[in-house]
Structures are given as structure tokens and as C-alpha cells.
Amino acid sequence: MVFHNYKKPIYLSRNRSINLTLRFFIAMWNYNVKQNVAVLSVENVQNKLYIKTFAELLKNVKAAEENTQVAAIVLCISDDLFSYGEGESSLTYRISHAYPIIKKVIHALESCRKPVVAALLENAKGEHLEIALSCHYRTALKTTKLGLPQVKHGLIPGLGGTQRLPRLIGLPTAIEWIVHGNEFSAEMAVSIGLVDKVFSSSAEAVDRAVVFAHNLAGVFPEHRVLRNCFMKDAAKGEQLITKYMSALSTKNEKAWSIYMCLQTTYAASFLSFEEGLKKESEALQFLISSAQFRALQYVNESEILASRWKFSDKFNYQTVEPVQVRKAAVIGLGTMGSGIAIAVARIGIPVYVMEFNEEVLKERAELIYSTIRRMSLRKEITETMCNSMISGIVPISDYSMLKDVDLVIEAVFELISLKKEVFSNLNAVCKSTAILASNTSQLDIDDIASVARDPGKVVGMHFFAPSHRMKLLENVYGTYTSYQTISTAMHIGSLMGKVSVLVGNCHGFVGNRMYLHYVTESEFLLEEGAYPEQIDTILKEFGFTMGRFEVADLSGNDVIYTVRNGSHPQKNHGRRHRERVRNGIRYCPLADILVESGRYGHKTDGKGWFKYVDRVPYVDENITQMIKSYRESHDITPRTIHSEEVLHRMLYCMINEGFKILEEGMASSPNDIDMVWLHGYGWPKSTGGPMYHAFTVGLPRVLQVIEQRWHMAGSSEPHWEPSNMLVELVKCHGNPNINKWMGLYKTIPKSSL
Structure with missing residues (x-):
């Protein structure tokens, strides 16, 4: 780890003339006085130096409060104070060693008899926002994002956030912020009363905050001290927690941090502020010693590491520049291709969308536009972005339009012959620098690349449905895939906000290669005595949101059938029903029997491994009988499976x-x-x-x-x-x-x- 050189501390008298702007340094803090306003800003904070950092801040706050020539304080809060993704040891150290002194700083800010304004100069998330809540007022930039994401790290806000936020913005909104851990815009923060002023220019943000604080000088804002505030909607607490607990039960949620966030925030509605802080502290200590916390820290570190691909010191994410993608194309507008087109358009890249049948093209394009409009209605995107995305998606049915694109993503049906035909056609029209990506979920990238003019430009980009929402992108490199092509695929995934994982070329890559065995064993268990509802219940108790058989019904049992058998489903194809061994390997044909009876899942009137009413799965006696009959026909005696x-x-x-x-x-x-x-x-x-x-x-x-x-x-x-x-x-x-x-x-x- 590289440590920056610190400025040499200079200690000056606080009695120096205030007609000039004063600037002096106390450890890592800059202390300025402008217009009778003390401005505190930090620089050069390093991991595990939090104790010294906040000890010096505490001195500065007290010094500003005692200085009779200072009428107000502006505390500049930037991303320098804390960073996530440092790892479990750093976060554990911070909580156990630095939180006590940070709590003293928070108390000093909140109790200060002069107005304290938190100037949020960058993003205000987690502890940054909790410190800001202890200030009497808050200003932000128009681009500032705010939130309390600790729940995603297996924790809860531990610096009073669960008690102060509901007192400021109300219990329902506070629960939404704390339990989900999402980030929100400065505009949203103003609308709910969390932020008082928003500035457009980052260059003037501190000066504007100083003017704002100067105008507040002389009056102690007693009503802005959150620890003393009464929560107006406290009576809604019991109703709210009942609603959330029911929703968590339905989702089969296993994360303790979510329950702790909910309970401690709810506690603000009936406990005193001090009692609420005690409950928050106890919950935090429980979580930080839990196995779930360690697992989630591992996950957060792994998400960062996934983007840092490396083949050697010469060829890695830092040294290889991606191709600049100015125009893209998506070929094949099924569910997957349509979602990919939306994901590409959302990052501002114009995209041609291609189907060969004009009627299908028109129908699928309109579905894409409708999806984008719904995203706008749900406030996932702005109206301006909605219009931009729709205008940036251009339907075509002719390869000749692709002559100037930089990236083509093929998303046609999962047949090697069809994909190779598409790539052969792309050779004839695309420029030599264009990157050709296949959305294949399992096929050989080298085989696909064999028909390309330049195999180095071919890469797998395996999206997951719905591809404009799912976070995973498996980028697959073949034998000849160039480093620049790899860099470009990884970069596009990053722009889309996806967790892009680079994997090698093998059947099924990483995910589906492992998933095949997961599916296989579930079917063997059906043969031997288990039932779909039993297996799915066990998996959901372990923590999966959906069981293996529910997932199959959702994605379509016919999809796996086609992959396994190399052909589309044929009703009552009796020969396969007798096969329990294929090429010397154990095989279970129960899923084939299911599909050949016309039960694909949701797409066939809600009939698959389960029957569905309003998309809720119920045990279907027809399936139970199908499994029993199969066992009898093969002389299988069922046993109890735990x-x-x-x-x-x-x-x-x-x-x-x-x-x-x-x-x-x-x-x-x-x-x-x-x-x-x-x-x-x-x-x-x-x-x-x-x-x-x-x-x-x-x-x-x-x-x-x-x-x-x-x-x-x-x-x-x-x-x-x-x-x-x-x-x-x-x-x-x-x-x-x-x-x-x-x-x-x-x-x-x-x-x-």
C-alpha cells in the first residue's frame, strides 16, 4: 500500500486576524475561516488512520465552537473519509477502534451551539451520511448520491443512522433507505427534507456552503438537533414492521443484517434516542462477529477483483486499452437479445437491432420501446434518457447496415450452425476492427470464431435473462481472442454496471457447466424418492430465492430439453423414456417426459413441475403421479431422502x-x-x-x-x-x-x- 506524503503540520494561533482567510493544518485536516465561518476539510486519510483523523477533527470542532470570532461551521465531507471494499480486516478495525472517537465527533457536531453545515462534496454514503446527519444542515452537489448501504455489507448503520434518519425524514422513508441500502439522488434528498440546498457547480460548492452557513449565524438551531426531535409518524411503526416482516418471509430472506436494520430503525418509533443507540450498537456488535458478515465482505472484495483481469504484467486491465465503441448492433431479438439492446442503449451507445422477418422485427422493436417506457414510468430512468434510448435503437433487417459498427452481439438461437452462419455473414459487411461477440451460453467460442476473418476479434459475452437487469456478464475468451477484445468486453460490462467475470472456453463455461450437475442430481433425487416441492423447499431454506424446479418452470423446461437432446420437443417420444443410461453414463429422462407431455412451465398455461395460479406454485398431483409411475415402470423402490x-x-x-x-x-x-x-x-x-x-x-x-x-x-x-x-x-x-x-x-x- 502506498502512503501519500503528508503536509508538515503548522500550528498557528487562533487569535490571528480574521480579516484575512486563515489556513492552517492540524494533522490531516485543513482549517480555514471565511466570513466568520470555520471550514473544516480533510485530505490524505489512509486506512487504519481513522483514530488520529477523527481525534484531530474533534479538536477542530471544539476549537471552532470556542472561537468567539467564528459564528458557524462548515464540515466538508468527501469520499476521502471512508472507503468500502477495503476488506473485512480494515472494516472490522474501523468499527472496533475508530467508532468510539467518531461517536464523540458526532456528539460534538450535534451539540455545538453554533450552526453546523455538512457540505457534501462528493457522494454521501454510509458513515459519510451518518456524520452529516449529526450536523444541523446539509448541502450537496446536484450530482451527489446519498444512501446507507451498510446492509449490503452485512451490517447496519452504526453511528446513529438508524435513530437520526427516521426522526428527520419519517419512519416509512427511513426504513426504505436503510433496509434496502440503495442510493438516491440529491434531488430526491431535497424532496424528503434530508438536504437543504443543492449546488450545480463543484468548484463553488464550498463557497456557496459558506454563504449558506454565514446567513444562519447567530441563531442556535435547536429544532435541527435530531436527537431531540420527535418522530411524527411513530404510530405507524407496528404496521410498517408487520408489512416488511411479511414481505421478507415471502422472499425467504436469510440475511440477518436486513432484519437488524428493520428492527433497529423501528425501535426509533418507541424507544428514547439513547435507548435506540444502545440497541443499534448491540445489533452492530452481533453482526460484525457473524459468519454472514465475513461472507459478505468476501463478496464485496470479490466483486472488485472480478474486474481486475490479468494474464501478465504486460497484459491486464490496467495496460490494455479497450476499443472505443461508438455504434453497436444486436442480432436476434428474442428475450435475451431485446434485453441486451436495452442494456447497450442505456449506456448511451446507438444500437442497431436486427431480425430477418420484417413483421417479427416490428413486433420485437415495439416490445423493446414499451419496456423502456415502463422503465421511465417506474423512475428507473429519466424521461430524457427514455427518449434518447428509444431514438438510439434502430431496427434493421439487412446486414448491409452494419458496415460501420464497432461491436456486434449475436443473440440468435443456441445452435452452432446458425451462429456460424451469422458470423460468416458479418465477415462480409463489418469493418476489420469490429468486435464480434456471441451471447452463447455454452457453445465453443473457437468453433464460432473459425468462420471469422479475424478470430482475435471474437469473444463470448454471455448475458443472463433479463439481460438489462441481471448483474452478471460471463465474458469468454477463446484460443485466439486478443487482449484488446477482452478489454473491450470487460469495459462494456463495467459501463453497464454488471459484474463482469472473465472465463475460459469450455462447454458451459463456468455457470452452466456447474449448473448441469446441479440439475442432474435433482433429477436423480426424484428417481430415488424425493419430490419437486421437497427439493425446492430445502433449497429455499438454504437461502435460494427460488428452488431448482421453480427456476426451470420460469425459464422454460423446453430450453434444457433442446440442449440435452439436440432437437425441439416432440410429444410422447416414447423411446427416450426407457433410457436411464446414455453413453455409459447414468441419465434420468423424467424432465424429457415432462416436456414431451407439453408442460414447459409458465409459458404453457402455468403448467410445469408445478401448477401456477397468479404465478404462485402449487403441487400438481399429475406430476406426483408421473414420478410414481416412472419409478414403478423401472422397478425403483422409493426411499426417504433427508x-x-x-x-x-x-x-x-x-x-x-x-x-x-x-x-x-x-x-x-x-x-x-x-x-x-x-x-x-x-x-x-x-x-x-x-x-x-x-x-x-x-x-x-x-x-x-x-x-x-x-x-x-x-x-x-x-x-x-x-x-x-x-x-x-x-x-x-x-x-x-x-x-x-x-x-x-x-x-x-x-x-x-
């Missing part, structure tokens, strides 16, 4: 495959695998991801279960063959820290593998 077995078989087979992916170099770290599963497949965030889950369970225990399954199943279930990497890590190191797996594996002598 929750532990379901989780072991469905999760540990994926973990084993994850280790194989790592040892093959298809993913650069376990962190990347976990990001794929968290943001693309709904793995519960509070457990960190499948690889982190293996670490918390303990690699020796995970390997023991895998070896037991391999011994029972043998070669007919090759997905249970233990990964060499997992075996050797356990053999040589037991259960090493997840961040050390890759380094330790490289040190193991090849002769022992």
Missing part, C-alpha cells in the same frame, strides 16, 4: 466441478466462480457463493462427501470423481484460507498430482 442429502448432492457436485474449473484454468480464482453463481444463478449472498461455502464447511468434510458419492456411483456418474486440486489441497494443507487456494495449489509438486 435435507442434508439433498444439499450435499446438489451443492457438493457443483463445488467439485468448480475445483476442476480452477485446475483447468477456466476461471482465475474461486472468487470469480462465486460471482458467477451469486449474480447469475441466485446463490444466497449471505453464504458467499459455492466455493466460499466449501471453505466455511471445511474442505476435508466436502471431500469426504464427494469421495463417498464417487465410491457409491462409480464411473456411471463421473461428475463425482474428486477434483485433483481439491484432493491435493486437503492432503497438503487441510482447509486453507480461500484466498490462498490458487497460490498453494501452484506450489504442490506436479509429481504428486
Whole structure:
């Protein structure tokens, strides 16, 4: 870590003439006096120097309050004070060592007998906003974003935010801010009374805040001290918490921080301010010692690391410039392609959208425009952005229009022959510098690139539906994909606000390669005695928002059918029903039977593994009977299957495959695998991801279960063959820290593998 050089401290008398602007330094704080207003601003804060930083701030606040020639105070709050993504150890240190002195600063600001104005110079999130709440007034820039995101880090606001915010903006809005942890605009903050003034120019922000504070001088704003404020809508507290608890139960929410945020904020409606602070402190201490907090810190660090791709010191995210994409195109306007077009347009890139049938093109284009208009109505985008996105999406049905695009994303049906045909046609019209991306979810990028004029310009960009909302983007590099092409794909994903994970070219890449085994084991469990509702309930109790069979009904059981069988569904195709072994490998045809009976899921009148009424799943006796009949026809005696077995078989087979992916170099770290599963497949965030889950369970225990399954199943279930990497890590190191797996594996002598 690089530490900046600090300015040498200069201590000056506070009695120096105030006709001139005074500037002197106390440690890391600048102390200026302008128009009888003390201006406090910070610079050069480094990790784990919080105690010294805030001790000096406390001195400055007291000095300004005692100085008879200072009538008001402006505290400049910028991103320098705190930063997220530093890691668990830094955040833990901050809370345990620095929070006590920060609380003293907050008390001094709130109790100061002179008006204190918080000038929010950049974004005001988390502790920045909590400190601002202790000031009597707040100003912000028009571009400032505000929020309390601690819940996303497995914590709650711990500096009085759960008690002050509801007293300022009301309990319903405060719960919305604190429980969801989202960020809001300065305009929104003004409308709810959180911010008093908004300035357009960052260059004049401090001076304008000084003028604002100067006009407040001379009157102590007793009514602006939040600790003394009465919460007007306190009577709504019980009704609100009942509503939120019901919603959390419906979502099967497992994150403790969400419940703690809700309970401590609700407590502000019936406890005194001091009692509320005590409850907040107790909740924070509980969370910071929890396994969920450690998992969420790992997740936050992993999201940052995912974007920092690296092949060598020469070729990495810092050294390789992406291609500037001025125009783009999306070919194929199904659900996926339409969403991709919206995502591209949202980042301000004009995009051609292509279908070959004019009627289909017109219909799909109008659906895209309708989706964008709904986004505007829901305030997800401004009306100006809505109009810009719609005008930037140009429907075409002829390849000739693509001659000047910089990026083409192909999103046609998942057939290799069709995709290669598209890429061959692109060769004829696109300029030589254009990047050609395929949205394939599993096909060989090198095979697709084989028909391209320049295979170095070909990359996989695997979006997840709905692609304008889902955060994951799997970028897949082939044998010949250039570093600049990789850099461009990663950059576009970043602009879209996605967690972009770079992966190697193998069947199914990372996510679907692991998901295949997850699906396979669920169907084997049906054969042996379980039912869809039992398996889905167990998965949701573990933390998944939806069970495996609900997900299949939502995405369409016919999609997996086509991938597995290489053809579209055919009703009552009896031959496949007898196959329980394919190419020497165990196979379960239950999903084929389901699809061939016309039950695709939501798209077929709500009939799939479940029957749906208003999109709510219910057990369908027809499915129960189908499974029973299948067992009888194959002389399978059902047995009782417990929750532990379901989780072991469905999760540990994926973990084993994850280790194989790592040892093959298809993913650069376990962190990347976990990001794929968290943001693309709904793995519960509070457990960190499948690889982190293996670490918390303990690699020796995970390997023991895998070896037991391999011994029972043998070669007919090759997905249970233990990964060499997992075996050797356990053999040589037991259960090493997840961040050390890759380094330790490289040190193991090849002769022992």
C-alpha cells in the first residue's frame, strides 16, 4: 500500500486576524475561516488512520465552537473519509477502534451551539451520511448520491443512522433507505427534507456552503438537533414492521443484517434516542462477529477483483486499452437479445437491432420501446434518457447496415450452425476492427470464431435473462481472442454496471457447466424418492430465492430439453423414456417426459413441475403421479431422502466441478466462480457463493462427501470423481484460507498430482 506524503503540520494561533482567510493544518485536516465561518476539510486519510483523523477533527470542532470570532461551521465531507471494499480486516478495525472517537465527533457536531453545515462534496454514503446527519444542515452537489448501504455489507448503520434518519425524514422513508441500502439522488434528498440546498457547480460548492452557513449565524438551531426531535409518524411503526416482516418471509430472506436494520430503525418509533443507540450498537456488535458478515465482505472484495483481469504484467486491465465503441448492433431479438439492446442503449451507445422477418422485427422493436417506457414510468430512468434510448435503437433487417459498427452481439438461437452462419455473414459487411461477440451460453467460442476473418476479434459475452437487469456478464475468451477484445468486453460490462467475470472456453463455461450437475442430481433425487416441492423447499431454506424446479418452470423446461437432446420437443417420444443410461453414463429422462407431455412451465398455461395460479406454485398431483409411475415402470423402490442429502448432492457436485474449473484454468480464482453463481444463478449472498461455502464447511468434510458419492456411483456418474486440486489441497494443507487456494495449489509438486 502506498502512503501519500503528508503536509508538515503548522500550528498557528487562533487569535490571528480574521480579516484575512486563515489556513492552517492540524494533522490531516485543513482549517480555514471565511466570513466568520470555520471550514473544516480533510485530505490524505489512509486506512487504519481513522483514530488520529477523527481525534484531530474533534479538536477542530471544539476549537471552532470556542472561537468567539467564528459564528458557524462548515464540515466538508468527501469520499476521502471512508472507503468500502477495503476488506473485512480494515472494516472490522474501523468499527472496533475508530467508532468510539467518531461517536464523540458526532456528539460534538450535534451539540455545538453554533450552526453546523455538512457540505457534501462528493457522494454521501454510509458513515459519510451518518456524520452529516449529526450536523444541523446539509448541502450537496446536484450530482451527489446519498444512501446507507451498510446492509449490503452485512451490517447496519452504526453511528446513529438508524435513530437520526427516521426522526428527520419519517419512519416509512427511513426504513426504505436503510433496509434496502440503495442510493438516491440529491434531488430526491431535497424532496424528503434530508438536504437543504443543492449546488450545480463543484468548484463553488464550498463557497456557496459558506454563504449558506454565514446567513444562519447567530441563531442556535435547536429544532435541527435530531436527537431531540420527535418522530411524527411513530404510530405507524407496528404496521410498517408487520408489512416488511411479511414481505421478507415471502422472499425467504436469510440475511440477518436486513432484519437488524428493520428492527433497529423501528425501535426509533418507541424507544428514547439513547435507548435506540444502545440497541443499534448491540445489533452492530452481533453482526460484525457473524459468519454472514465475513461472507459478505468476501463478496464485496470479490466483486472488485472480478474486474481486475490479468494474464501478465504486460497484459491486464490496467495496460490494455479497450476499443472505443461508438455504434453497436444486436442480432436476434428474442428475450435475451431485446434485453441486451436495452442494456447497450442505456449506456448511451446507438444500437442497431436486427431480425430477418420484417413483421417479427416490428413486433420485437415495439416490445423493446414499451419496456423502456415502463422503465421511465417506474423512475428507473429519466424521461430524457427514455427518449434518447428509444431514438438510439434502430431496427434493421439487412446486414448491409452494419458496415460501420464497432461491436456486434449475436443473440440468435443456441445452435452452432446458425451462429456460424451469422458470423460468416458479418465477415462480409463489418469493418476489420469490429468486435464480434456471441451471447452463447455454452457453445465453443473457437468453433464460432473459425468462420471469422479475424478470430482475435471474437469473444463470448454471455448475458443472463433479463439481460438489462441481471448483474452478471460471463465474458469468454477463446484460443485466439486478443487482449484488446477482452478489454473491450470487460469495459462494456463495467459501463453497464454488471459484474463482469472473465472465463475460459469450455462447454458451459463456468455457470452452466456447474449448473448441469446441479440439475442432474435433482433429477436423480426424484428417481430415488424425493419430490419437486421437497427439493425446492430445502433449497429455499438454504437461502435460494427460488428452488431448482421453480427456476426451470420460469425459464422454460423446453430450453434444457433442446440442449440435452439436440432437437425441439416432440410429444410422447416414447423411446427416450426407457433410457436411464446414455453413453455409459447414468441419465434420468423424467424432465424429457415432462416436456414431451407439453408442460414447459409458465409459458404453457402455468403448467410445469408445478401448477401456477397468479404465478404462485402449487403441487400438481399429475406430476406426483408421473414420478410414481416412472419409478414403478423401472422397478425403483422409493426411499426417504433427508435435507442434508439433498444439499450435499446438489451443492457438493457443483463445488467439485468448480475445483476442476480452477485446475483447468477456466476461471482465475474461486472468487470469480462465486460471482458467477451469486449474480447469475441466485446463490444466497449471505453464504458467499459455492466455493466460499466449501471453505466455511471445511474442505476435508466436502471431500469426504464427494469421495463417498464417487465410491457409491462409480464411473456411471463421473461428475463425482474428486477434483485433483481439491484432493491435493486437503492432503497438503487441510482447509486453507480461500484466498490462498490458487497460490498453494501452484506450489504442490506436479509429481504428486
